[in-house]
Amino acid sequence: MRELELYYGPQHLGMVGNFSITLNVEGDRIKKATANPGYLHRGFEKLMECRTWMQNFPLVCRINVVEPDHIELIYSMGVEKLAGIEVPEKGKYIRSIYLELARVASHLFGLWAYSNMLGFDTVANWAMYHRDLILDLFEELTGARVYHIYIRPGGVRRDFPDGFEDKIIETLHTIGGKIPDYNSTFFDNRLFKKRTKGIGKLDRENAKKMGAVGHAIRATGMKYDIRKIEPYAAYDQVEWDVPTRKGGDAYSRLLTIRDEMIESVHMIFKLINKMPKKGTVYTKTPNPFKWKIPEGDAYVRCESSRGELGLYIVSDGGKKPYRAHFRTPSYSHGLTILENILAGEDIADVGNIMMSLYVVAPEIDR
Amino acid sequence: MDRNKLIKWIKTPAKMGNKYSLHAVYFCTGCGIIEIPPTITTRWDAERFGVTPAATPRQANLFLITGYVSLKTLKSIIRTYEQMPEPKYTVGFGSCPINGGMYWDSYNTIKHLDKYIPVDGWIAGCMPRPEAIFIAVTHLWKMIDNDMADGYKKYRNNYDQYRANQEKVLGSLDWPPLFK
Amino acid sequence: MNDLKQKIEMAFDSIDINIPEDNRMIINISKDGVISILSYLKNAGYEHLALISCVDLINENEFELVYIVSAYMKRDDEFHDREKQNIIIKTRISRKKTRFMTVINIFENAEPYEREIYELFGINFQGHPRLKPLFLEIEYEMPPFRKNFDTRKFVDDMFGNIPEIEGH
Amino acid sequence: MHISEIILSPLLALIVGVFFLGLSRKIMARIHWRYGPPITQPVIDIIRMFSQKSVSHGNLFNFGIIFSIAGSIAVVLFIPFGRIHPLSNSGGLLVILYIMLLAPLGIALSSGEAANPNSSIGISRKLLLTLGYEFSLLLILLALMTHYRTISITEIVALQQKGSWSLFRLPLVLPGIAYILILPAILGVRPFEISKAPQEISSGPMVEYGGTYLALAKIEHAFAIVIGISLFVNLFLGGANNLAFFFLKVLLVFILGIFINAVFPRLRTEQAIKYLFGIPAFLAFLGLVITVLI
Amino acid sequence: MSLALILIVAFSGAIITYLAGKVSSKLRKTIAVVFSLALIPMIALLFGKNIETPLFEFLGLRLILRINNLAWIFAIAISILSSLSVIFSLIYMKGKEKVDFYYFMMLFINAAMIGIVFSGDLVSFFIFWEMMSWATFLLISYKRGPALAAGIKYIIMSIFGSMAMLIGILFILNTQGTLIISQLAGNINLSLYNTIFIMILFSVAFGVKNAILPFHAWLPPAHSEAPSPFSAILSGILIKMGTYGFILLLYVIVGVQKLLSLPGFTIVINILATVTIIFPTFVALIQEDAKKLLAWSTVAQAGYIILGIAFGTSLSVTGGIFHFINHATFKALLFLAIGAVEYRTNGVRDLNSLGGLIKQMPITFVAALIGACGLIGVPLTNGFVSKWFIYKSLILNKSPFLAFFALFGTWGTILYSFKLIHNIFLGQTPEKFKSIGRAPFSMQLPMIILSLAVIIFGIFPGLPLKAINSIVVSFGLESLNINLWGLASSTGALNTINIFTAISAGILLVWLLSKLGSKAKSVNQDDTYAAGTSVPQDRYHYTVEFYKPLYRVIRPYLKDIVDIFYTLLADWIKKISSKLRKIYNGYVGNYVMYIILFLAILIFVQLKWSLW
Structure with a gap:
């Protein structure tokens, strides 16, 4: 009876999302961790096969509740590629601005979750408050706080309302003004460094082997970012940089996230400056009830806030997708990497490591 | 003094406690959980109403079913619900627990949550806003005042039926029946 | 892209490669060649397994397994063409004999993907260390992602029969 | 030793403790930019918990928590609040040190029977943390006792009333600073909130407590806060001549503790122990050496 | 009540129990219980008495039995504890092998310990001391295997202590001319260095028995091998014979006045005692065997006792x-x-x-x-x-x-x-x-x-x-x-x-307060929080x-540096003596022979030339 089996989740304050990790523990060290997903499995891809191409939009955004926007985008990109639809210039810019806002909101959510894991209520509350400011922008733009369904094949649903750009800039300035506060209470806090440095270490070789993407691999120094590698929307129109760190531990991942947020905000300012003032925001598509898409398959990918997001989509020439399979970043992070790097760590660091990898459970289960 | 009045007078503090101190089980059953952090943090501050997350079901008296319930989750929900001390209140959050919502044809989510555990109130919508949670809480207060939030009694009285329904979808459960 | 195509065609015979668009290459290969082409590609620098998917081609009575690999960056801060490329390897197995080889030895993160396909399509990956259910709590009469599993009928049968709670 | 004092002092400690719980939630909320719950929220919580039907895991589960609060009440009787000190002449500081044990021991035994590893881990962490801060605390108390040549706490308070506060007396400055450094550990607030750690081990020893037990555990917590701070106030801040002044000092120290709680994350167990064996222990040791030499 | 009678009852009880065991196990149990219980009232009646009775003469030395308050407290503790242990053993030892031997040894050790506290001179003290040591060795090692190794570790250290004590006794005899404790008490006249010398010698003997650092190495293995009721005796009372020795040495033989004039010695003992408190305590923390944990705890608690006394x-x-x-x-x-x-x-x-x-x-x-x-x-x-x-x-x-x-x-x-x-x-x-x-x-x-x-x-x-x-x-x-x-x-x-x-x-x-709350429902251990899943078996x-x-x-x-040191020392000796393997063959009986030989030589030297 040396080993103890401890359940971390699904009903656990340290678990963000409906996910469970079974820890085999000796003393307070983890011998083996077994990820146990499936609490959120709805059979999305099966359900998509029963719905028409346009009906699927409300469905796909619910794959990831933290950041539905990139899922909308990837599905639109897949449909556009299969149907051969082009996005107008302004539509591309609006998509980029919108997606970067979503990225900041998502990272703030991640910051909430992470600081919560460390018992850092104060920062958690601030981060959630600032995320809400961005959600207010979304609400004005799209009418919904969480599931926006703003991106559609051929562009976006509607143009920015008047003065919306100023509102974005104002909101981002409000948030940006608090960055020194965040730094002094959280990122530069000595105890924060103590808690995170050297935890959940993932070196370059293992990261590659286990399919790490996003900030998990950027924290080992590689500028692996789909927005740069295979630019979509308007990411190739402005200058920006991919922030990286060297350590590969939870600390580096967190700082990568912080730098990414700041970089995104700068990018939004540049995009707003460069955005064409006039022009359509979407290309017209056929009647959604009769819309058939030619036979074929496609693989598209984009960079979500958690890493490379992909979609393999097959059409048999009918009204409905024949098969769609999402490659979500949390899949490898939450199942392969998490299981591997949790072994040998402290019980106290499970939530810590999980949130530093930013594992979002619904994305795994789909 | 009237005997009933006296009993009511004695019972009132407990009712007041139940009303203004709702400790919610922290269980992210579905996508509705995304609106819980805003609710309990700075913007909406549910602690004003006495609503705070509790660490374990033993310490809680409010169960927010936040979103669709897959079969695997249902098992955990039943276990968690049974571990909560009475009186306990359940609120279904979002349209999915009401009738399946947009997953009405999914093979892995249950459609009517109230067939498996009692639900005292529903918040419709996908996604309901944080304000809706507060409306639900105030409604729950009224129900507690009028002794209408009696799902736990219903569960106790009709336990056989609930258990039969649970076993119908989940096969056998890992734990013995709660009430005999 | 074309260089790679030539190289692969040199190394493997009876292989069908086409390049439908920039940076996408589709390789159709018989099921015996999957392991060797994947390890060949890995050695060629395509170390990132993005996805393993499965398509149920019910009309042809076959499953199509799809492996998508891409490359990590050669240098930390220089962008090359190679990273843009996604190579899609397709192979078909019979719907009757649902058995295939595992590729965990080549790509470690294939483990959950194969487990998922085992569970949702019922394809048995031989050599996989833990082919246990990943997502599902109960057993279905047929792996639910197969095309002939009618989810609406299943829902009607299963959840339509649950009685309401009576009495108070 | 009057019977009225014996009744009054635990009651006072309870009221102040519960008030502190409410106050801490309010202040924390304000630091979070929130409005915060009403200050009576802990009272409402406790009433609610008392009315809930919980589960019991056995007789020790029931008895341990009762024993724990009884221990706390006993400690309160030994600690002077202003001029109220019903039992402080029955054994002095050494007895206080030992009776302070009863509260954690009671909880440890009670939650041990809950058969939950989370609570066991919590207890193990709690005991280790106690060992960590007790190292410095013992040195500090010994410096005090050596300096004042008595083990009676009322004597120490009386001597401070005549002269200056211990915190500002030459040989006791270092132990005083060390005490301030370990005070968060004694109160169990962040960064030393390791025994509860809801995000790690689901509130540790309290994991199986519900209903009445949780209410009792809350009350115990309220007592623990008052005891931890009153001891500091009595030993280093000169105690006080009347109640109001005494509790004002306690309140100030407590608010300081809340601010610390708000701006630090939780440490890991071994980091906490390392910290406690580090600077505070060194300062306390130095202080004791100086006290002995002078 | 005559002191000699008590001793006779105690020793004969051991022998009769052994013989009764040959007849029937029931008889053996009854006799063991009766004899051990009989000692309690016999000793209890001696409360407050101060008797000193000569027994007989041996080599020109008078052997004396005596009792006073100090001896009474130890004697009553011995008799009560050993009878409780014997009662506990009745079922505990059921079905184990060599039960007769076990009871014999238990009662024999009991008797020897009573002899130690009753002895009024250092010779009888030494004789009873050795009886106890050897009987303990036999009882620790009677299971063979690792028990034997533990026993040998114990007896070697014990012999080392006994030798030191013997030298000390001879030294006292030579300088003071008497070994009767009441005559020595208080009026021992020795130079400062000689006092320190005998104190160190006796401290070694008592320290080994009391298992204070650095003489603790034998206790944990001995405990983990001994049967539990005997462990109770071993920890509870047997090692306290060392404590008794310390009290005798410090307060009776040397006396308080003299002791206070030797601050250095008490400081050393005090420091040893604190080390004995701290180190074993933290070793005990990591033990995984319940009895080893308690054994280390015994070492630590012995530290408190020595600290208090010294x-x-x-x-x-x-x-x-x-x-x-x-x-x-x-x-x-x-x-x-x-x-x-x-x-x-x-x-x-x-x-x-x-x-x-x-x-x-x-x-x-x-x-x-x-x-x-x-x-x-x-x-x-x-x-x-x-x-x-x-x-x-x-x-x-x-x-x-x-x-x-x-x-x-x-x-x-x-x-x-x-x-x-x-x-x-x-x-x-x-x-x-x-x-x-x-x-x-x-x-x-x-x-x-x-x-x-x-x-x-x-x-x-x-x-x-x-x-x-x-x-x-x-x-x-x-x-x-x-x-x-x-x-x-x-x-x-x-x-x-x-x-x-x-x-x-x-x-x-608080109990009344908790009665105010709602009633709790009793659940079994499987119904406990496991993050929403059921508890694994x-x-x-x-x-x-x-x-x-x-x-x-x-x-x-x-x-445990001390233990490592001893092990190294043993290895070193082994290497050196590999040439002398014929004599040094590791058989316990031979060691005994050597020791007796050595003692004989010592006694001979003393009688012949009176070196001390």
């Missing part, structure tokens, strides 16, 4: 002697409780394989809990009072550092005691232990008696303290103002009855490496 104020000596009595009660209690668990679980002592036995063995649990509380020194147990005396004395006499280590050791004690209680009695019960029964009554009875002793001495410490105070006064130390409830003093009084009243009133109050009890984080911090300082 510190030399009347408070501390009172505390030290009282702690000896207390330790005998609660440590014996703990060993018996572990023995009961061991009996019911078929010999499982591994702290990682047990768990949740509180439901199966409630009385054993309560006994173990009371024992652990006494060990920690929780108020309302006797351990608290004795430790309080020691601490207070240390603090008020400008030894805060000694006090610090003593107090800090207590916190270590809390940690390992809780680990012991938690791992065995709390948490989840493994499937295979779910149906075991309670301990049999003959096992429960000794535990109940000892538990009562722990509690009663804790609430009314005045009962034994008054007797101890008279001993302390007879040493020439000042008298204390002892009351029934503790101590009245201007520098901090102790009132256990007040504490008791406060706590019990608190319990009553047999894998839901946190025991392994209970204090791992601390261990990671202090690991580098935890090596």
